[in-house]
Amino acid sequence: MGISSSGDAPARKRCWVESANNPETDFPLENLPFGLYEDDRQRRHTCVAIGDLVLDLPGCNTAGLLNASQAIGLGPRGLGHVELWRAGQIRHRAAELLSDPALRAQVEPHLIAQKDVRMLPPFGVGGIGDYTDFYASIHHATNVGRLFRPDTPLLPNYKWVPIGYHGRASSLIVSGTEVKRPCGQTKSPDAAAPTFGPTQMLDYELEVGFFVAHGNELGQPVPLTEAEEHIFGLCLVNDWSARDIQAWEYQPLGPFLGKSFATTISPWVVTLDALEPFRIPAATRAEGDPEPLPYLSDERDREQGGFDVNLEVWLATAKMRASGEGPVRVSRGNLKDLYWTLGQMLAHHTSNGCNLRPGDLLATGTVSGATPDSVGSLLERTKRGAEPLVLPNGEQRKFLEDGDEVILRGWCAREGYARVGFGECRGVVAPARD
Numbered sequence: 001m002g003i004s005s006s007g008d009a010p011a012r013k014r015c016w017v018e019s020a021n022n023p024e025t026d027f028p029l030e031n032l033p034f035g036l037y038e039d040d041r042q043r044r045h046t047c048v049a050i051g052d053l054v055l056d057l058p059g060c061n062t063a064g065l066l067n068a069s070q071a072i073g074l075g076p077r078g079l080g081h082v083e084l085w086r087a088g089q090i091r092h093r094a095a096e097l098l099s100d101p102a103l104r105a106q107v108e109p110h111l112i113a114q115k116d117v118r119m120l121p122p123f124g125v126g127g128i129g130d131y132t133d134f135y136a137s138i139h140h141a142t143n144v145g146r147l148f149r150p151d152t153p154l155l156p157n158y159k160w161v162p163i164g165y166h167g168r169a170s171s172l173i174v175s176g177t178e179v180k181r182p183c184g185q186t187k188s189p190d191a192a193a194p195t196f197g198p199t200q201m202l203d204y205e206l207e208v209g210f211f212v213a214h215g216n217e218l219g220q221p222v223p224l225t226e227a228e229e230h231i232f233g234l235c236l237v238n239d240w241s242a243r244d245i246q247a248w249e250y251q252p253l254g255p256f257l258g259k260s261f262a263t264t265i266s267p268w269v270v271t272l273d274a275l276e277p278f279r280i281p282a283a284t285r286a287e288g289d290p291e292p293l294p295y296l297s298d299e300r301d302r303e304q305g306g307f308d309v310n311l312e313v314w315l316a317t318a319k320m321r322a323s324g325e326g327p328v329r330v331s332r333g334n335l336k337d338l339y340w341t342l343g344q345m346l347a348h349h350t351s352n353g354c355n356l357r358p359g360d361l362l363a364t365g366t367v368s369g370a371t372p373d374s375v376g377s378l379l380e381r382t383k384r385g386a387e388p389l390v391l392p393n394g395e396q397r398k399f400l401e402d403g404d405e406v407i408l409r410g411w412c413a414r415e416g417y418a419r420v421g422f423g424e425c426r427g428v429v430a431p432a433r434d
């Protein structure tokens with residue numbers, strides 16, 4: 001493990017799936033992220049992505065291409081029953097199957113075009129256990145805090161505690177599912193009483209999620225040194241947020257109905273193994289910031305607990321789609337800007353003895369950078385609507401309108417290494433119910 005400065009890139013194996021050798025693909029042989037799809041007879045298949053295809057793993061098993069150990073857990077319920085070490089074996093075997101020309105004729109029947117399969121949440125519908133959302137970007141916390149407290153944007157606990165809240169797992173949906181504009185209580189500052197109706201401040205939040213592989217026993221904290229052994233892999237998360245509902249309800253207990261109506265995840269789980277070449281040191285703390293308490297402090301985590309993942313938000317309005325215009329990029333950030341590492345978040349989550357279970361989803365919170373074009377929400381980008389975003393066709397957005405499609409993308413690039421991408425996390429805003 002660890003990265004020397006340059007010149008140690010491994011020789012790349014060639015994949016006989018041509019689209020996987022395209023330098024622009026998110027899914028080369030080096031990635032092989034896991035997912036779950038449903039076929040036209042409603043049968044579910046755990047799979048890995050390769051180029052613009054998916055490899056059906058139960059199909060490979062039936063054909064005798066996996067060994068008995070690799071096949072354990074590949075049932076219809078998704079990744080919750082696949083242990084992490086087995087997932088490593090499966091990726092290794094899949095790479096063999098997809099690179100050995102002698103195996104091509106046997107493997108090819110188990111490849112399907114990604115455009116022809118319906119992806120499900122990777123841990124199965126209803127199989128994602130609990131969902132926790134953190135607040136790990138100090139830039140996001142500062143930007144949002146500044147809107148409400150210009151002089152003291154960061155609350156005093158921020159640099160000590162990885163702040164989070166318990167989200168709602170039942171409304172986690174997979175990329176491509178439409179998001180109905182939620183209704184709720186809102187109150188404008190000059191109104192005497194709140195009203196109930198569709199949110200007027202619908203927003204996206206650009207986040208990265210990480211799935212728990214094996215969990216921990218109730219009462220048994222996971223030390224930071226072991227935290228990453230509990231992480232199956234990463235996905236993209238859009239934590240849709242109704243800012244007006246949130247503003248009225250959030251005190252004193254935090255986010256509730258302004259968040260729980262929908263959270264979109266990308267269908268592919270990119271493993272930590274695949275992200276190994278893109279590890280970097282955790283973000284350096286500013287001079288004068290406190291050292292993390294001992295349970296949040298570890299040398300290895302400091303040296304390689306960060307990940308260099310480019311993150312983008314793209315927007316396509318209904319008008320843009322109607323006139324054949326492609327989506328426009330409205331933000332570009334990076335996961336390396338987080339104040340807390342994934343390991344610190346997981347260790348903190350369990351530090352009181354709280355048990356995590358396989359398939360639980362933890363998310364980073366909105367990932368924002370230091371510059372205006374790297375913020376992960378419209379709340380920050382438009383200063384809560386005060387400075388509308390102007391799109392190339394002249395349309396303006398303070399917040400999202402019906403018909404708007406939000407597309408999150410994530411990818412890693414490093415000289416000498418294959419690009420490793422996350423695919424897309426998409427959602428179109430549908431009108432509120434009558």
Ligand code: MN
Pocket residue numbers: 133205207239365366
């Ligand atoms: Mn969030």
